[in-house]
Amino acid sequence: MSNVVAHAGQHADSPSRAHHRALQHHFDTMPQQKEAAVIGMWVFLLTEILFFGGLFVAYMIYRIWYFDAFAEASRSLSLFWGGLNTAVLIGSSLTMAMAVRGAQTNKRKATVNWLILTMILGCVFLGVKVIEYSDKFEHHHVPGPNFVWASEHAAPVAEGGAEHTPAPEAAAGHRKLSLTPSQLQRTTQIYFSLYFTMTGLHALHMIIGIGLMSVITWMAWKGRFDEEYYTPVELSGLYWHFVDIVWIFLFPLLYLVERHT
Amino acid sequence: MLDKLRIPERHYLHEGHSLRSWLLTKDHKRIAIMYLMSISVMFFIGGLFAVGIRFELATPQGDFVTADTYNKFFTMHGIIMVFFFLIPSIPAVLGNFLIPPMIGARDLAFPRINLLSLYIYWIGGIFTIYAMITGGVDTGWTFYTPYSAAGSNSHVIPVALGIFIAGFSSILTGLNFIVTIHRMRAPGMTWFRLPLFVWAHYATSLVQVLGTPVIAITIVMLFVERAFGFGIFDPARGGDPVLFQHLFWFYSHPAVYIMILPALGVTSELVSTFSKKTIFGYSFVAFSSLAIAIFGFIVWAHHMFVAGISTYSAMVFSFLSFSVAIPSAVKVFNWTATLYKGAVSFETPMLYAYGFIGLFAIGGLTGLFLATLGLDIHVHDTYFVVAHFHYIMVGGAIMGYLGGLHFWWPKITGRMYNNFFSKVSAIMVFVGFNITFFPQFVVGYLGMPRRYHSYPDEMQVLNVMSSAGATVLGLGYVLPVIYFLLSLRRGRVAGPNPWGASGLEWQTQSPPLTENFVEIPIVTGEPYEYDHVPAKESHLV
Amino acid sequence: MSDHVSPVSLYITIFASLMVLTAVTVGAAFVNLGQFNFLVAMLVAGFKASLVVWYFMHMKYQSHLTKLALAVGLFFLVILLGETMIDYASKDFTPMPPKIDAESEIVKP
Numbered sequence: 027m028s029n030v031v032a033h034a035g036q037h038a039d040s041p042s043r044a045h046h047r048a049l050q051h052h053f054d055t056m057p058q059q060k061e062a063a064v065i066g067m068w069v070f071l072l073t074e075i076l077f078f079g080g081l082f083v084a085y086m087i088y089r090i091w092y093f094d095a096f097a098e099a100s101r102s103l104s105l106f107w108g109g110l111n112t113a114v115l116i117g118s119s120l121t122m123a124m125a126v127r128g129a130q131t132n133k134r135k136a137t138v139n140w141l142i143l144t145m146i147l148g149c150v151f152l153g154v155k156v157i158e159y160s161d162k163f164e165h166h167h168v169p170g171p172n173f174v175w176a177s178e179h180a181a182p183v184a185e186g187g188a189e190h191t192p193a194p195e196a197a198a199g200h201r202k203l204s205l206t207p208s209q210l211q212r213t214t215q216i217y218f219s220l221y222f223t224m225t226g227l228h229a230l231h232m233i234i235g236i237g238l239m240s241v242i243t244w245m246a247w248k249g250r251f252d253e254e255y256y257t258p259v260e261l262s263g264l265y266w267h268f269v270d271i272v273w274i275f276l277f278p279l280l281y282l283v284e285r286h287t
Numbered sequence: 288m289l290d291k292l293r294i295p296e297r298h299y300l301h302e303g304h305s306l307r308s309w310l311l312t313k314d315h316k317r318i319a320i321m322y323l324m325s326i327s328v329m330f331f332i333g334g335l336f337a338v339g340i341r342f343e344l345a346t347p348q349g350d351f352v353t354a355d356t357y358n359k360f361f362t363m364h365g366i367i368m369v370f371f372f373l374i375p376s377i378p379a380v381l382g383n384f385l386i387p388p389m390i391g392a393r394d395l396a397f398p399r400i401n402l403l404s405l406y407i408y409w410i411g412g413i414f415t416i417y418a419m420i421t422g423g424v425d426t427g428w429t430f431y432t433p434y435s436a437a438g439s440n441s442h443v444i445p446v447a448l449g450i451f452i453a454g455f456s457s458i459l460t461g462l463n464f465i466v467t468i469h470r471m472r473a474p475g476m477t478w479f480r481l482p483l484f485v486w487a488h489y490a491t492s493l494v495q496v497l498g499t500p501v502i503a504i505t506i507v508m509l510f511v512e513r514a515f516g517f518g519i520f521d522p523a524r525g526g527d528p529v530l531f532q533h534l535f536w537f538y539s540h541p542a543v544y545i546m547i548l549p550a551l552g553v554t555s556e557l558v559s560t561f562s563k564k565t566i567f568g569y570s571f572v573a574f575s576s577l578a579i580a581i582f583g584f585i586v587w588a589h590h591m592f593v594a595g596i597s598t599y600s601a602m603v604f605s606f607l608s609f610s611v612a613i614p615s616a617v618k619v620f621n622w623t624a625t626l627y628k629g630a631v632s633f634e635t636p637m638l639y640a641y642g643f644i645g646l647f648a649i650g651g652l653t654g655l656f657l658a659t660l661g662l663d664i665h666v667h668d669t670y671f672v673v674a675h676f677h678y679i680m681v682g683g684a685i686m687g688y689l690g691g692l693h694f695w696w697p698k699i700t701g702r703m704y705n706n707f708f709s710k711v712s713a714i715m716v717f718v719g720f721n722i723t724f725f726p727q728f729v730v731g732y733l734g735m736p737r738r739y740h741s742y743p744d745e746m747q748v749l750n751v752m753s754s755a756g757a758t759v760l761g762l763g764y765v766l767p768v769i770y771f772l773l774s775l776r777r778g779r780v781a782g783p784n785p786w787g788a789s790g791l792e793w794q795t796q797s798p799p800l801t802e803n804f805v806e807i808p809i810v811t812g813e814p815y816e817y818d819h820v821p822a823k824e825s826h827l828v
Numbered sequence: 829m830s831d832h833v834s835p836v837s838l839y840i841t842i843f844a845s846l847m848v849l850t851a852v853t854v855g856a857a858f859v860n861l862g863q864f865n866f867l868v869a870m871l872v873a874g875f876k877a878s879l880v881v882w883y884f885m886h887m888k889y890q891s892h893l894t895k896l897a898l899a900v901g902l903f904f905l906v907i908l909l910g911e912t913m914i915d916y917a918s919k920d921f922t923p924m925p926p927k928i929d930a931e932s933e934i935v936k937p
Contacts, residue, residue, distance in 0.1 A: 051802075052387075052394040058470060060831075061891065062396045066466045068894050072901030073458050073500040079905045080504030080534050083912050084519055091921060092525055105854070112850050120843040123834075123884045130833050169524075170516030212518075213525040219517035223508065253831075260886075267885045271877045277850075278869035282857035286865070469893060497904045533912050585907055588915065597919035603911075 048255040060257050067261045071268050074231075078272055081224050085279060088216050093284075094205050095213040099175075099221070100283035102167070104158060108281040111154050112273065118147035119270045126263040129256035134249055137259065141243040144266065148236045155229050168222065169215040221280055228276060231269050238262050292780040294701045298798040313398035314801055318405050319384035320699070325405075326372050326380065327768070329412065333367035334761065336360050341723075341754040349741035357740035358425035359441065365428030370450050371412055373684055374542065377549035378460055378495075379408070381691045382488045384699060386464060388792035388803045389482050391473025391810065396466040404459035411453030418445035427738060429539070432520040432531040436512040443513060451506045454499045457545070461495030464488055473791070475810035482790050482814055483559075483572055487552025490576035494541045494548070494583060502538035505531065529595050536587035544583040547647075547679055548576055550687025551618055554640050557690055558622045560788040561637035562629025565815035568621040575614035582611040592663045601660055608658035615651050619644060634786070635706065638713040639690030646682025646720070650675055653728065668738075671731030677724045686716065689767065696771065697785050701797040702778030705770045712770075715763030722756025789815050832889040842883045849876050 046056050053059040089096045125140035166174035205213060242262050245251065251259060299316045302308070309317055339360040343351040352360070383401065387394050395401050418424060424446045426435040435443050468489050472481070509531070511517040518524035520531045559566045566572055588596055588604040596604075622644055631637075653675040657663050666672060693713075697703050726749035735742050742750065784793040791808060792799075853872045861868060881887045887895060 050398075052392065052396075052398065052471070062466050062470045064890065065469065065894055065897065066397060066400075066462055068890075068897050069462045069465055069496055070458075072897060073462075073496055075500075075901050075905055076497055076908070077500035077504050079908055080501050080508070080537075083534065083909055084508070084530060086909060086913070087527070087530060087916055088525070090916070095525075109850070109854060113847060116843065116846045116850065119846075119880060119884050120839055123839050124836070127833060127836070127839070130831060168515075169518050209525070212523065215518045215524045216526060219511070219519045223511050223517065223519070227507065264885055267880050271880050274876045274880070275870075275873050278853050278857070278873055282853065282865075282869060284865070285857040286860040493900075497901065501908065529915075530912075533915065537908055537912075584904060585911060588911075595919075596915045599918040600911075600915040603914060 046254055048257075056254050060255075060260075063257045063261060064264070067264050071264060074268060074272075078224075078227070081220065081227070082275075082279075085220050085224070088213075088220065089279075089283070092205065092213040092216060095210050096217050097284035097287075098210065099167075099214045099217040100281060101285065102165075103221075103281050104161070105281060105285070107154050107158050108277055111151050112277045114147050114151050114154070115270050115273050118144045118151070119267050121147060122263050122266045126256070126259050129246065129251045129259040130253060132251075132253045134246060134251075137246045137251070138243055141239055141246060141259075145236050145239050145243070148232055148239075152229060152232060152236075155225065162218070162222075167218055169219045173215050173218070175211045175214045224276055224280065228269065228272050231272070235262070235266050235269055238265065292782040294780055295796045295798075297800060298701070298796065299801040300798055302801045311402075313394065313402060315383050315387055315395050315398065315401055316699075316799065316801075318401050319380050321405055322375060322379040322383065322408070325408065325412070326375055329367055329371040330764075332416070333364055333372055334764070336364035336367065337757065338761070340364060341757040343740050344742070344750050345754040347742050347744045347747050347750075352740065354740055355425055358427070358738070359423035361738055362424050362427050363419055366415065366424070366446060366450065368680075369428055369542070369546075370453050371408075371415065373546040373680060374453075374457055375408060375460070376546075376684070376688050377553060377691060378464070378488060378491055378545075379404075379456075381484075381553065381688075381695060382464060382491075382549060383460070385695065385792055386467060386485060386488060387471070388795060388799060389485055389790060390468065390471060391476050391791050391804065391808050392467065392471040393802050393804065393807070395463045396471055397463050400459050401463055404456040404463070407459070408453055408456040411449045411451070411456065414445050414449030414452060418442040418449065421445075429535060430509065431535075432509065432512070432528045433522065436509055436520055444510060447506045447509055451503055454503050454506075457495045458499050461492035461499075464492040465496065468492075473807050473810055476791075477810075479570065479573070480810055480812075480814050481573075482552075483555035483566060483569070483576075484549075484552040486573040487548050487555070487576045490580035491545050491548040491552075493577075494545050494580050498538045498541040498545070498584065500538075501534060502542075505534040505538070508534070529591070532591050532594055533588065536590045537584075540587040540590065541580075541583045543676070543679070544579055546684045547687075548579060550643065550647075550684045550691075551576065551579075551615075553687045553691035553694070554622065554643050555618070556788075556790070557636050557640035557694055558625050558644075559815045559817070560694070560786055561634060561640065562626050562631045563787070563817045564625055564629040565813070565817060566621060567624035567627075568617075569814065571617055572621050575617040578614035579611065582607065582614065586611055589658055589663075592660060593667050605658050605660050609655060612651060612655055612658075615647075619648055619651075633710075635709040635713055636690045636694035636786075638710060638717075639686045639693065642713070642717040642720075643683055643686045643690060646678050646686065646717075650678030650683055653678065666731060668736055669731035670727040670735045670737055673737050674724045674727035674731055677727070682720050682724070686720075689713075689716065692767075692771075694786070695792075696774070697781030698792060698797050698799070700775060700778070701781055702774045703781045703785060704767075704774040704778055708766060708770045712763045712766035715759055715766070719756050719759030719761070719763050723753050723760050724756070726750070726752045726756075789817060832886070834883065834886070838883060842879050845879060846876055 048059075049056055050059060053062070121140050121144040125137050125144060128134075128137035128140055162168055165176075166172055239262055242258050245258060299314055302314070303312075309321065312318060339352070340357070343349065343357055343360070349357065383395070386392075422442055424430070424439070424441045424443055426439050426441070426443060430443065430447070468481075468485060508517075508519050512519055512521070518526050520526040520528050522528065555566055555572055586604055586608040588600060589608045592601050592605075653671070657666065657672060657675060693704070693709060730742075730746050730749045730753075731737075733746065735746050781797050783795060783797055785797075786793075791810070794808070795804060849872055853869055856868050856872070857865065859865075881898070887898070
């Protein structure tokens with residue numbers, strides 16, 4: 027009735043096999059351990075995809091409903107800072123990939139240097155975000171009771187007139203509504219609510235990433251990694267690239283809603 | 288051939304007795320025990336709120352507590368039971384303990400992450416208990432906006448944070464199981480030789496990993512709305528409260544499959560063991576777990592039929608909800624076919640399994656009532672819904688959990704519990720459960736709304752029945768605590784395999800070694816290979 | 829044990845491609861393509877993300893299981909987005925009131 031044959035020869039516990047010092051007792055080999063860790067990290071990144079995904083759902087629906095508000099609000103963002111940050115983050119992905127490569131090829135100093143460079147670029151990104159956020163605070167673009175929208179980024183209006191009522195019948199064919207200035211004022215808060223939540227969450231992930239990397243850098247400095255064991259570097263790399271990918275989507279969604287007017 | 292059975296000298300409970308050796312353990316078995324203690328505490332706290340609810344509902348007037356306090360009772364009952372008891376229960380206790388031995392591994396893939404998931408569970412629980420002590424939450428466990436974002440004066444944020452944190456515990460458990468089952472199986476343990484318990488937990492883990500993040504982000508959005516005054520769901524600023532519901536239920540519907548799939552896995556083990564027969568249609572049962580997990584993700588808006596979704600999408604979700612019943616039914620039919628001409632016995636775990644099959648069937652079928660659009664309009668937000676989900680969650684999931692606990696207790700502790708009282712409490716649970724919840728179908732169909740602390744006089748008889756049943760049910764839950772604890776000192780030594788069950792976990796000593804196996808086994812046989820040997824004989828390899 | 833070590837030149841190429849594509853995204857935003865602006869932006873972003881995943885995150889050299897895991901995650905993201913849209917796309921959108929008299933009160937926790 028049992029489905030086991032008592033084990034004859036091969037098993038991984040014989041003391042004669044030399045173990046890498048980093049091999050944990052419940053794994054048989056280093057490749058098995060590393061592969062498990064990498065799969066585990068990818069599963070974690072899947073959870074992050076679904077985590078940010080909820081915000082993308084909200085964004086998608088409100089962008090369709092309140093396109094004009096989104097377009098106007100998006101134009102108030104600095105394309106310079108946003109573009110710079112995109113370049114910085116892509117650059118940090120390069121330096122991170124180089125850091126992992128350094129660990130793979132057992133180059134301790136190179137690994138440490140590339141990791142430090144990645145962290146510096148990460149801090150540059152965060153610094154720019156501070157600049158952008160301060161600007162928003164000054165202009166009262168933070169949603170909530172103190173929100174003020176001066177509508178200086180409106181698209182040029184073909185039909186003149188300040189306060190014309192919307193034509194819902196005309197809009198019924200598309201999802202988009204033409205919004206009165208009062209509605210525009212209020213729905214831009216939705217845009218900024220999503221802007222702050224999405225970029226704030228992204229920035230939080232970057233801070234965590236930089237924290238992680240400082241630990242990994244210290245470990246690399248101490249010589250903990252070699253070509254057989256550099257898993258922590260690889261895993262932080264995966265995390266950091268993911269954070270870059272989120273920004274690759276956030277940038278066009280938040281900064282480039284409608285720039286051609 | 289057998290001397291009087293003895294507890295082995297060396298086993299996982301003897302590997303260090305200090306608090307430190309427990310709190311810093313990497314042993315999945317010790318982590319499982321600590322989860323067992325934690326969720327038991329949470330179960331009784333959630334149960335206390337249930338006592339408050341049933342006590343109030345014994346009379347038609349709202350005379351025990353105010354409406355606001357009653358709102359807090361059912362909210363806290365739901366939150367504790369769903370997030371802090373049912374979701375972790377079988378996976379964190381039985382899954383953690385049994386998956387490595389079942390697949391022939393020494394531990395889960397990530398033992399330290401396993402420990403971290405326990406710590407995270409504790410932190411989440413502390414936030415929630417703190418919020419309860421300082422005044423509680425009254426939004427309902429579903430904390431819909433705009434009330435939760437702007438209207439409620441209760442402690443929404445700490446509770447929301449507690450649930451957010453506990454969600455990570457769930458994610459980490461699921462992540463661990465997925466990687467373990469993929470990469471840590473013993474030689475010869477192919478996918479189709481895995482116990483169905485493992486298949487069920489694999490499917491559960493997929494749901495935990497993919498679904499939980501969405502409620503996490505929903506809570507983040509609720510948090511920024513409430514704490515900072517952001518307007519994502521605020522209608523005055525163009526926000527849509529129904530969007531909150533879409534995001535909430537995208538997780539919370541699959542969550543119910545997190546709660547039931549493991550119990551379905553336990554039942555497969557029990558039915559096979561106690562009919563001494565291999566499970567009929569093994570691969571169908573295995574795939575049905577995956578199907579339930581996948582289909583469970585695409586039916587969420589059946590909770591929103593009257594919330595303002597379009598008729599078209601309501602039809603889509605209704606149709607898909609019918610389809611998710613199919614894999615569940617596959618399991619019930621296969622268990623029945625397994626029992627047919629099996630050497631069927633009535634040990635305590637099997638009593639729970641019988642109860643499970645019947646009550647799960649009733650709960651599941653009433654789900655079809657709710658998935659039917661026209662009927663749902665009549666019974667939505669009534670006690671019919673409450674009865675439906677308690678049939679699945681209590682009559683199903685909790686009985687599956689108790690059955691599993693009674694089945695694997697001898698493996699976990701090395702001792703048997705009192706046979707007579709265990710059967711008495713199983714029967715009390717079954718009888719008490721039905722007296723509590725069957726009247727709720729009737730009273731709900733008659734129109735009694737849920738979440739109200741008063742009701743029309745003519746419904747009192749059924750409500751009193753329900754409250755009386757709850758008393759029996761409660762006693763049925765208290766008894767196991769007593770005889771389980773007593774068994775630790777005075778229980779008969781169980782030996783490696785008191786039930787004559789198949790599975791790698793039964794080929795080792797009870798309680799197991801810390802490292803589970805002296806040598807990792809090589810698997811060559813099929814699962815559930817029984818040859819109709821009566822359960823009384825204990826089998827040693 | 830050999831993990832694949834990518835050449836530095838490959839990483840530089842991918843980096844350069846990502847920068848070029850970023851410029852493309854920005855440039856395309858200044859062209860009026862109507863409804864297609866969004867699609868172009870998402871396609872470019874998707875392609876950039878694919879480059880990062882395939883080369884920087886070494887997905888090209890991972891097991892089938894890892895690739896499958898990512899595919900499954902993306903599939904359910906599509907379900908989340910798509911099935912929610914089924915609801916929103918199939919119902920009339922009630923415009924919010926043109927003006928409200930009192931500002932909505934935001935209750936502090």
